[in-house]
Amino acid sequence: MAFDYDLFVIGAGSGGVRAARIASSHGARVAVAEEYRVGGTCVIRGCVPKKLLVYGSHFAEDLADAQRFGWNTTGATFDWPTLRDNVASEVDRLEGLYGQTLGNAKVEIFRQRAVIAGPNLVRLADGTEVSAANILIATGAWPSIPDIPGAEFGITSNEVFHLQQLPKRAVIAGAGYIANEFAGIFNELGVEVTLVTRGDKMLRSYDQEIVEKLVGISREKGIDIRFNFKCPAIRQQADGSFMVESGDGADVETDLVLFAIGRVPKTKDLGLEALGVALDKDGAVIVDEYNRTNVAGVFAVGDVTNRVQLTPVAIREGHAFADTVFGKNPRTIDYGAIPTAVFSNPPIAGVGLTEEEARATLGDVKVYKSDFRAMKNVLAGRNERALYKMIVDGKTDKVVGLHLIGPDSAEILQAAAIAVKAGLTKQAFDDTVALHPSMAEELVLMK
Incomplete structure (x- = not known):
């Protein structure tokens, strides 16, 4: 049977865009449908604009601390519309780049809602129906609303x-x-x-x-x-x-x-149930390690599967899907030791097993800690302290978890997460010379 496309992607978020681009690079004829804006949750209404707000909010403390460093910040004021509108402009710029990326990859974009109308069949909001050998669900997740009065x-x-x-x-x-x-x-x-x-x-x-x-x-x-x-x-x-x-x-x-x-998979009214695609109790699309559903030719990646709701994971899943189906290179994703962060104030970051998990699964566990005040906070007169924890397997000396709270924790953890992923030992950390003066040096000084 001749199809209009080799791949039709429903949802132009991080996972869908990566899958479409890589599939096209393998020679597939690809189309993407997006009912709102290209870029998905992360770019449009998630981690990117939120992180920009985090940056903007930090100036409140930075300006206060600056006076201890000799800066006169008297009269500084904050204007919400300025920050809001500048963040919105950056989102617009990034959306344009995402669309440009798809265009350069020769992926056709339908800027309207799409649903599955039958086997290998997609129906667009304007009534147009197109056929595809493979359909990828990449619609992400949506914020939960409590079922309460008001x-x-x-x-x-x-x-x-x-x-x-x-x-x-x-x-x-x-x-x-x-x-x-x-x-x-x-x-x-x-x-x-x-x-x-x-x-x-x-x-x-x-x-x-x-x-x-x-x-x-x-x-x-x-x-x-x-x-x-x-x-x-x-x-x-x-x-x-x-x-x-x-x-x-x-x-x-x-x-x-x-x-x-919380966020729930966005699968409502996509036509999945009618086609017989298996969903879990939360509405997530059930897939195997190769992102395949129980229906031939239908796949899913990203938050809609409710495996790990993280942008970098969705991107890797989309890439692996395209390599597997169109690149003759079957690949799966390793979900172990994924670094994560919360951009709270101060931020926290972690990778691997928590102390609670390690004690429950390994039994013999050694925990190393460093509780300290960042140099900048000392001069600023800020009593806020950081805490770094290293979780070590007592039998093998392998570092199985790192958990940080303090300034720039996410930036520091990214490199350290490589060591945990690689299975390095506590001795390997001890043998590494400290980079002084820095907060990150605490990772190699814990005793």
Whole structure:
């Protein structure tokens, strides 16, 4: 049977764009459909604009610290529309580059919604139907909204980048990286922040000693963190503000409610169920190690599979898919020792096993720590301390985990993650000469 395309990709995010580009480089005829903007969550409404807001918010502390370094910053002010609009302009620029990349790769772009209409068949929003030998689902994930009265009064990370003005007060609901990052951003920009979660912990996948350090520092910076906050309802008040109910009488009055309670795979109404594509209880597309679904010719990569919701992982999955299907080079992804970071204030970063995981799986574990104050903080008169942890297998001396909280943790961890991935030993760290004076030198000085 002759098909219109060798590959049709639904979703032009990081995974979909990489898959389309690489498949085309292997000689495939490729098309991509995107219902919103090319670039996906990361570029348009996720890690890129959020990291720019993180940079912008850090100037609050930097300007205050600068005075101890001899700089006169009297009269410095902040203007939200300037930051918001400049970030939006950068997003526009990046979207253009993504579209240009697809164009240069001779990938046809349909800027409209697409769904699966049958075996090897895709229907576009304008009614056009096209056939494809292979269909790749790369639609990503979408913010969750709680099923409570008044949920319509809240916003998500999709809308937060477009606020007309900063609120005086904000309640952020969530315990993950998005909640903690926006708590830090808003707090530094002068917003009175209350961070609430239904559970008794933040950032469950991270080393809990590091997380406890973040919670303590966040509270010292003025963020009101409340655990076991049930939030049964939200009420709008006569003056336009909101009352976020706690379930125990400790309600919070606020001007903005931001939901950051997780993200669910975006598979609704894509035609997957009708075709018989298997989904899990959360709506994620179930795939094997080669990104194949249970239906021949249908594949999925990225957040829509709910394996690891990270942009670099989606990119690798998309690349491996294209090499496997069109490049005659079957490849799978190794999901072990993936470095991750939370761009909170201060940031945390980790790779490998946490102390809790290592003790549960290895038994014989050695933990090395360095609790110190960064040189810059010392001169600035800031008492904020950093904490680095190294988790070592007691039997083999291999470093199986690294976990950091402190300035530039993510930048420092990237190189160190190579050592964990490579299975280097604690002795290898000890044998490495320290780069002095730096925070990173603490990684080779722990005893």
